Amino acid sequence: MVFGMFMAILDIQIVSASLAEIQAGLSASSDEISWVQTSYLIAEVIMIPLSGTLSRVLSTRWMFVIASGGFTLMSFMCATSTSIEEMIVWRALQGFIGGGMIPTVFASAFTIFPPEKRPVISPIIGLVATLAPTVGPTIGGYLTDLFSWHWLFLVNIVPGIFVTISTYLLVDFDEPDWSLFKTFDWAGLGFMAVFLGSLEFVLEEGPINDWFQDELVLILTVTCVATAIGFFYRVLTAKYPIVDLRAFSDRNFMAGSAFSFVMGIGLYGLTYLYPVYLGRVRGYSSLQIGETMFVSGACMFLMAPVAGILSRKLDPRVMMAIGFASFAFGTWLITGLTKDWDFWELFVPQIFRGVGLMICMVPINNIALGTLPPERIKNASGLYNLTRNLGGAVGLALINTILNDRTDLHLQRLRESVNWARSSAVETLNTMTMGFQSLGSDAGQAALKTISNMVRREALVMSFADVFLLLTFLFLALILALPFIRKPRAAPAGGGGGH
Incomplete structure (x- = not known):
């Protein structure tokens, strides 16, 4: 089931790294191609809270079999798309059906396993939920570079069949309740x-x-x-x-969901910012971006067992403080960003990001879902996962808005300082004009255009630094909010395999 969830989350980021190739393959416009992502996210965000009710009606086994089987079939349909309209329809269905896998895994883990097993289980789920978005651009870059964009979807088929069959054979710990359908x-x-x-x-x-x-x-x-x-x-x-909001009356669930919301901003926001910087400013290909981003994924993988050990020994609030401090330090390091930063300059900040993500994710999961009674977990898991996705969506909207506004502001300021009254600006322009002499009368025009592009690039880099600074303050603010969380009590015993 965890493997199925990995596929569903991975599918968002694996495609985002290679939208240009899909756009070319389907002859789509730049306005249309964004719908390949938007349709998937919209459909997924509707399914996530609905999954709690559906898994009570159908049982966890059938809910997951339908979700993983449908997701696999829609992956195949996406790969066979010949027009952008077909692709958008299949992507929406893929997101809707696959969205049911994510919360069902969280709910199952907190239902099947007793509290003493959670230090092992929670890091595995936390690793998958955070690793998939981080390594998505890497895998997407490799697949499109080595094969073609079709493989972004075909890669799901064999694992998808395996997950569907094994879930049907191995998962059976609750019964369907068809009477709920009458009161739907x-x-x-x-x-x-x-x-x-x-x-x-x-x-x-x-x-x-x-x-x-x-x-x-x-x-x-x-x-x-x-x-x-x-x-x-x-x-x-x-x-x-359709969803039971009473779970929010539990103070720890509400706090865990709020932290999960901000985690979504950090997780999806930074997974978005790095590739945009590397693509727009450094001119990296999707494969180069993926290789640079892989550092965070490797750190998270290595930190998962450490997070499990720490969750046995440390107060979860202390763990979250360490995680958010690591996050904040990682983003603060990038506030000195310049146009020349590449793999090695981004190496250390990415280590702090990977470590921070893993150390935060485990205690947040435990605080939100670890103290709820088993009968409320299915519904609460849908709401909890929804907060992370909405955090990502709100975070990306804010980040894009701030990037656009700050770029315009920096452009204005730089244009005021790069003028004819500045001797250094005039000297640079003259030197460039000399360099473009082979173009004849167009040399001056080419030099002006080059300087204009340099100014635009610097404005963009400065706006990236501003966004990283804001994220640093956001993570520091979260540390200050930690004392308001109660230390979780021992959870009610989960049902064993016989439930």
């Missing part, structure tokens, strides 16, 4: 689907289209607010709501 809240599902779907769309497309200047973003924001009101009304008044 269809109105609640409708409100939730439109609310989460439009929210994800607004967060994805808002920064690119100047937020409310774009008519579609504005319409969907209004839709999001209206359906959110409808959704929360249904959830709080229906006898059998």
Whole structure:
């Protein structure tokens, strides 16, 4: 089941590193290609909270068999796509069906295993949930470089069949409850689907289209607010709501979910920022970006057993403080970013990021889900995983908006200082014009264009440094919030295999 979850999470990042190749292969426009990601994320974010109800209706075994089997089939359909429209449909179905695997794994782990086994189980799940987004660009880069973009999807098929069959044969610890289907809240599902779907769309497309200047973003924001009101009304008044928000009345679950939300910003935000810097500023290929990003993944892999040992010996709040401090130090190191930074300059910050992620993830999982009674875990797991995904979506929207705004600001300031009154600017322009003499009368124009590109690049690098500084403050603020979490009590005993 953990392997199935790895595939579902990996599929977001593995594709993001190679969108340009898919765009070329399907003759899609730059506006259309972003929907390969957006459709998957929107569909997945709807399924994640719904999975708690579905796994109670169908049983964990059948829920997971359908999710992994459907995900595998849709991966094959994505690989056979011949147009961008086909690809978007298959990607949405892949995200929706596959989204059920992620929370089901978290719920199963905290149901099957007793508390004393959790120091072993929690790091495994934490490693998979954080390693998949980190190594995604590396694997995606290799596959498209060695074969073609089709292999981004074909690579899921053999593991997918293995996961589906082995889940059917090996997983059997709860019974389906078909009576829940009679009381299924269809109105609640409708409100939730439109609310989460439009929210994800607004967060994805808002920064690119100047937020409310774009008519579609504005319409969907209004839709999001209206359906959110409808959704929360249904959830709080229906006898059998589509998701049970009572889990948030548990202080530790609420705190764990809040930290998970910010973890999403750190996890997905940094997985996005590094490749954008390496691609736009350094001009790296997807394979080179993947190789540079691999450092974090390797650190997380090596830290997983250490995190398990620490979770036995340390107060989870102390572990989280160490993890967030490591995160903050890693992002602070990058605030000195220049246009020349490459693998070795990014090496140490990535080590701190990988170590921080792993040390944070294990205690956050335990605080959120480790103290809930078994009957509430399925539903709570969906909500908990949703907070991490929404954190990622909100984080990316904020990061893109800040990047755009700060780049414009730095451009303005740099343009004011690079003018005819500055002797160094005039000297650089003259030297460049001399260098372009072979172009004849166009030499001056080419030199001006080169200087303009240099100014734009510097503005972009400065805005990256600003974002890293903001993330540093965010992680430091989390350390200050830790004293408000109660130390988790021992959890109620989970059901053994016989449940």
